[in-house]
Amino acid sequence: MNGQIQVVGGAVVDSLAEPSMLLVARRSAPEQLAGLWEFPGGKVEPGEEPEAALARELLEELGIGVRLGAELPAQVPGGWPLNHRASMRVWFAEIAHGEPKALEDHDELRWVALEDHSGVLGLPWIPADFPIVRALLGAVAVRAAGARS
Numbered sequence: 001m002n003g004q005i006q007v008v009g010g011a012v013v014d015s016l017a018e019p020s021m022l023l024v025a026r027r028s029a030p031e032q033l034a035g036l037w038e039f040p041g042g043k044v045e046p047g048e049e050p051e052a053a054l055a056r057e058l059l060e061e062l063g064i065g066v067r068l069g070a071e072l073p074a075q076v077p078g079g080w081p082l083n084h085r086a087s088m089r090v091w092f093a094e095i096a097h098g099e100p101k102a103l104e105d106h107d108e109l110r111w112v113a114l115e116d117h118s119g120v121l122g123l124p125w126i127p128a129d130f131p132i133v134r135a136l137l138g139a140v141a142v143r144a145a146g147a148r149s
């Protein structure tokens with residue numbers, strides 16, 4: 001991790017096998033991020049595995065248990081750079097139990113259609129998330145095209 005803060009995020013979809021909807025979350029704090037959309041998740045704690053940290057964060061923030069799917073590969077091993085101090089690894093996930101609610105850190109949750117690229121990219125995401133969102137939409141589109149052929 002090279003002293004970097006490791007953040008993990010969930011690309012929570014309606015179905016890992018056939019993803020068509022993505023659950024996005026609007027931050028309520030801190031002030032400079034409030035109102036911006038993100039992948040629910042948070043920081044990995046010392047000694048914690050990233051996948052376990054993601055499951056913990058999604059339970060704390062949304063009240064859901066998840067099944068994790070593939071990681072959305074980033075160009076560098078530590079994950080997608082967020083700023084000079086932090087990187088984020090992102091995994092696909094589907095809900096195994098619970099109904100998502102904005103319990104902590106968010107004031108709104110929304111399911112967005114993954115085929116509506118302009119709608120998804122039109123949300124005011126945390127700026128560092130845009131390359132991740134674009135890669136996610138691309139990965140889902142490639143997969144859907146593969147399933148059709």
Ligand SMILES: Nc1nc2c([nH]c(=O)n2[C@H]2C[C@H](O)[C@@H](COP(=O)(O)OP(=O)(O)OP(=O)(O)O)O2)c(=O)[nH]1
Binds near residue numbers: 042057
């Ligand atoms: N969860 C999440 N954090 C993101 C995203 N994009 C992005 O730049 N970040 C930044 C915001 C924060 O500076 C940091 C994650 O911190 P956090 O506040 O969610 O972490 P946490 O839940 O563990 O909270 P805390 O222990 O610091 O209170 O990463 C994203 O898509 N999801």
